Amino acid sequence: MSNPDAGVANAGRIRPPLVSLAAIVLGVLIHIVWPVRWLPASINTAVGVVLVLLAVALFVSAVRTFGRAGTPVPGDRPTTSIVRTGPYRLTRNPIYLAFTLLHLGVAAWINSLAVLLTVVPAVAIMALVVIPREERYLASRFPAEYLPYTRDVRRWL
Numbered sequence: 001m002s003n004p005d006a007g008v009a010n011a012g013r014i015r016p017p018l019v020s021l022a023a024i025v026l027g028v029l030i031h032i033v034w035p036v037r038w039l040p041a042s043i044n045t046a047v048g049v050v051l052v053l054l055a056v057a058l059f060v061s062a063v064r065t066f067g068r069a070g071t072p073v074p075g076d077r078p079t080t081s082i083v084r085t086g087p088y089r090l091t092r093n094p095i096y097l098a099f100t101l102l103h104l105g106v107a108a109w110i111n112s113l114a115v116l117l118t119v120v121p122a123v124a125i126m127a128l129v130v131i132p133r134e135e136r137y138l139a140s141r142f143p144a145e146y147l148p149y150t151r152d153v154r155r156w157l
Contacts, residue, residue, distance in 0.1 A: 016130055020099040023122035024106055027115030036113040048109025055101035062087050062094040079138065082145040084153070092153050096126050131155065 039047060065086030066073050072080070073095070087094035100123055107115035138146045 014125065014130055016096060016099065016126060019125050019130070020103055020122055023118040024103055024115060027107065027112060027118035028110070030114035030118070031110065031112040034114055037111045038113040038116055039108055039111050041111065044108050044111040048105045048107075048111075051101050051105030051108055053105075055098045055105055058087060058094055058101065059098035062098065079141060082138065082142050082149055084149060089153060091157055092150065092155050093126075093131060096131070097156060099126075127155075 037044075063073055065083055065088060069081050069083045069085070071083060072078075091097055100119060103119045103122060104116070107113075107119065135146075135150070139150075
């Protein structure tokens with residue numbers, strides 16, 4: 001029997017934006033009950049704003065780079081090419097890195113240890129479930145291109 005998910009990197013079981021959003025929301029809810037700070041009040045807003053802006057810039061750059069390459073961003077659509085330009089020459093997962101920077105930025109901005117700690121399960125889900133599945137898909141779809149790319153470009157940074 002063939003795998004119905006073989007034609008896409010992510011068939012929708014675990015959607016990366018929802019993983020990040022759920023982790024942030026969980027952290028905020030915990031923060032409401034357990035409001036522990038982790039940064040000096042004099043720097044938390046500045047650190048948070050910088051991280052959020054970096055996240056937005058990285059996300060926009062990654063999405064635009066995919067657009068220029070003519071490949072879809074959503075993992076539930078077939079990938080049409082391996083992208084090696086823009087932020088993809090520095091990291092194989094700039095969108096997931098942007099989600100992580102956003103999470104860290106929110107944690108800093110509202111100065112919440114709980115939000116900071118929820119980045120761990122979010123990154124773990126991405127690193128242990130989502131990314132390996134996507135990498136298997138890309139390696140099978142583009143064997144001549146993807147394996148050399150993995151040797152040249154790191155997964156995160």
